[in-house]
Amino acid sequence: MKLVKYFALAAIVLSASTGAYAKDIKPWHDGFKCKDCHDQGLKSFPSDQSCLQCHDVDDLADATKRGGDEEWQNPHNNLHYGKELPCIECHSEHQKPETYQPLCLDCHTFKYEKFKG
Amino acid sequence: MQNRRNFLKLGAGAALGGLTASFPAAAASSCGKEIKWDETHDVVIIGSGFAGLSAAHNAKKQDLGSVLVLEKMQVIGGNSAINGGWFAIPRNPIQLAQGINDDSPEELVKDQMISGRGMASRPHLMRIAEHALESFEQCVANGVTFREGFNMQVGGHNKARAVRTTYGTGGEITQNYYETCVKQGVDFRKQAYVEDFIMDGTTIVGVKVRFNYQFPNAKSGQVKFIKANKGVVIATGGFAQNMTLRNLFDPSIDPTYDCTNAKGATGEVTMTAMSHGALSVHMNMIQSGHWGSPDEGGFGWSNALLSITWHEGMVVSVLDGKRFMDERRDRKYCSERISANRYPDNSPAYPIAFFNYNDHPDDDRVTRAVRDKMAWIMNSVEEMAERFNIDPKALQENIDLHNKHVAERHDPLFGRKMDTARNLEAPFVVSRIWPKVHYCMGGLKTDTEGRVLASKDLGVMKNLYAIGEATGGTHGETRLSSCACLEGLAMGIVVSKTIKADA
Numbered sequence: 001m002k003l004v005k006y007f008a009l010a011a012i013v014l015s016a017s018t019g020a021y022a023k024d025i026k027p028w029h030d031g032f033k034c035k036d037c038h039d040q041g042l043k044s045f046p047s048d049q050s051c052l053q054c055h056d057v058d059d060l061a062d063a064t065k066r067g068g069d070e071e072w073q074n075p076h077n078n079l080h081y082g083k084e085l086p087c088i089e090c091h092s093e094h095q096k097p098e099t100y101q102p103l104c105l106d107c108h109t110f111k112y113e114k115f116k117g
Numbered sequence: 118m119q120n121r122r123n124f125l126k127l128g129a130g131a132a133l134g135g136l137t138a139s140f141p142a143a144a145a146s147s148c149g150k151e152i153k154w155d156e157t158h159d160v161v162i163i164g165s166g167f168a169g170l171s172a173a174h175n176a177k178k179q180d181l182g183s184v185l186v187l188e189k190m191q192v193i194g195g196n197s198a199i200n201g202g203w204f205a206i207p208r209n210p211i212q213l214a215q216g217i218n219d220d221s222p223e224e225l226v227k228d229q230m231i232s233g234r235g236m237a238s239r240p241h242l243m244r245i246a247e248h249a250l251e252s253f254e255q256c257v258a259n260g261v262t263f264r265e266g267f268n269m270q271v272g273g274h275n276k277a278r279a280v281r282t283t284y285g286t287g288g289e290i291t292q293n294y295y296e297t298c299v300k301q302g303v304d305f306r307k308q309a310y311v312e313d314f315i316m317d318g319t320t321i322v323g324v325k326v327r328f329n330y331q332f333p334n335a336k337s338g339q340v341k342f343i344k345a346n347k348g349v350v351i352a353t354g355g356f357a358q359n360m361t362l363r364n365l366f367d368p369s370i371d372p373t374y375d376c377t378n379a380k381g382a383t384g385e386v387t388m389t390a391m392s393h394g395a396l397s398v399h400m401n402m403i404q405s406g407h408w409g410s411p412d413e414g415g416f417g418w419s420n421a422l423l424s425i426t427w428h429e430g431m432v433v434s435v436l437d438g439k440r441f442m443d444e445r446r447d448r449k450y451c452s453e454r455i456s457a458n459r460y461p462d463n464s465p466a467y468p469i470a471f472f473n474y475n476d477h478p479d480d481d482r483v484t485r486a487v488r489d490k491m492a493w494i495m496n497s498v499e500e501m502a503e504r505f506n507i508d509p510k511a512l513q514e515n516i517d518l519h520n521k522h523v524a525e526r527h528d529p530l531f532g533r534k535m536d537t538a539r540n541l542e543a544p545f546v547v548s549r550i551w552p553k554v555h556y557c558m559g560g561l562k563t564d565t566e567g568r569v570l571a572s573k574d575l576g577v578m579k580n581l582y583a584i585g586e587a588t589g590g591t592h593g594e595t596r597l598s599s600c601a602c603l604e605g606l607a608m609g610i611v612v613s614k615t616i617k618a619d620a
Contacts, residue, residue, distance in 0.1 A: 084295075
């Protein structure tokens with residue numbers, strides 16, 4: 001844990017001193033700065049409110065709507081949590097998309113071809 | 118920052134370190150008088166599954182004052198939200214409509230005592246069963262819908278008494294209860310991890326909580342102290358996801374078994390209570406669900422699909438094509454026999470389970486499983502034998518033998534009840550099966566009203582309550598299917614009355 005602290009400190013110092021981003025961010029978020037999302041400090045994950053400044057849950061649920069027997073495979077409106085699933089439960093800004101998967105795939109073999117991370 | 122779930126992929130050493138740090142030292146906490154409280158509530162409920170939600174709902178109905186629910190994860194519902202939505206209710210309306218008039222709470226408890234193998238608690242089971250119908254009626258009042266005309270006999274039960282939510286998940290219950298609770302003014306805090314209890318002797322006066330906690334980092338978030346005027350209810354579920362505790366309490370559990378549980382089922386609050394002197398029992402009784410599938414993670418679709426197989430189909434070993442168990446027995450019996458199927462190198466020889474496709478072509482238990490490739494439609498015995506590497510002649514012989522037993526309505530091999538068994542002929546719906554760690558029968562010992570008992574003198578720990586899977590001693594060696602939902606919801610009703618009586 002100490003090592004993690006040192007790295008975090010180094011990242012903060014580096015970020016502050018050079019203006020460079022401490023972490024890679026997704027290409028569609030180019031231009032955003034740390035404080036645009038990190039509403040709970042750099043050591044914490046952002047709250048949902050941060051994502052919802054720009055995104056709307058109902059719009060997302062509509063955009064990812066599925067028909068027929070796949071109705072409840074909608075990642076933004078599902079049978080277990082409805083629309084209450086926090087964004088960062090599935091989406092990560094700084095991780096490479098190939099290193100993680102949506103929460104649903106912990107138990108189901110649904111297909112989420114459009115999931116970009 | 119790392120993605121939270123990626124954090125779990127760190128080496129076992131780091132994970133172990135994290136978990137070790139999360140178990141508080143047994144040193145006494147500060148006396149309540151010295152604490153500067155950040156907040157005060159009447160009832161503090163830890164956990165937001167069936168038990169916690171029911172306790173919150175019923176605490177409001179009992180006018181117990183302000184109710185706070187603390188949930189360490191980012192989502193409401195725990196294991197309850199992802200469960201299969203099965204609910205055992207003697208004398209439920211569908212059962213009565215089916216002409217089954219001789220069921221009762223006593224009949225349910227009779228079945229549970231058998232499956233508990235001498236280790237269950239009849240008084241606790243009766244207390245729960247007595248509230249089955251009321252729990253069901255509360256669900257309906259809160260907007261939960263159940264499948265029309267659906268009332269099934271599930272493993273180990275002697276009567277058809279299990280209803281099921283419309284879409285087959287517990288999430289339909291948790292979401293409806295959550296919405297009702299919010300309207301009632303229940304205060305929910307997610308990412309709120311209860312790190313320790315504040316005790317005055319064996320009386321609990323409050324809890325030490327990490328807000329903005331990020332599972333599983335035990336040091337994340339900011340500490341606050343919450344005072345509880347009337348009671349703290351532990352509704353934190355079991356610890357099936359905690360490999361350290363699993364290995365400690367039952368080293369015989371195959372470490373390669375997957376787990377059906379949500380990630381947060383790690384048991385820290387139970388350990389906290391024990392560190393303050395709460396009595397725990399049956400911690401080594403950890404149940405595996407025999408209905409797991411190696412072709413999907415966690416809980417998935419398999420449980421629902423196999424509810425058809427156990428009644429109508431058969432299970433055979435891929436090693437010799439033979440049946441090896443009574444498919445309608447309970448989880449312990451079936452898990453043991455399934456997991457005995459091994460190749461010479463001890464790797465799993467996943468048995469196959471199958472029934473007639475033509476009996477259920479449109480059932481969503483079938484269509485979903487086939488669509489998501491954890492079951493397959495096989496058009497002949499030969500195709501099935503080739504797909505799963507079984508001797509086709511042996512497989513055919515054993516299907517023929519089984520069909521003979523179906524015709525005779527008698528199973529001389531394993532004594533299976535054959536009243537629902539079907540003559541099997543292709544095409545089949547086939548899935549592979551393997552047990553998954555599912556439920557902890559052990560936990561905190563309470564009286565029948567939900568009060569936690571102290572290990573020092575077996576007296577009640579004042580203001581401390583526990584309900585649901587966090588408790589122990591109730592089910593004994595095996596919990597019957599469809600009874601966890603009942604227990605959580607029923608004990609939420611019971612404990613709210615207890616707190617009212619004790620306040």
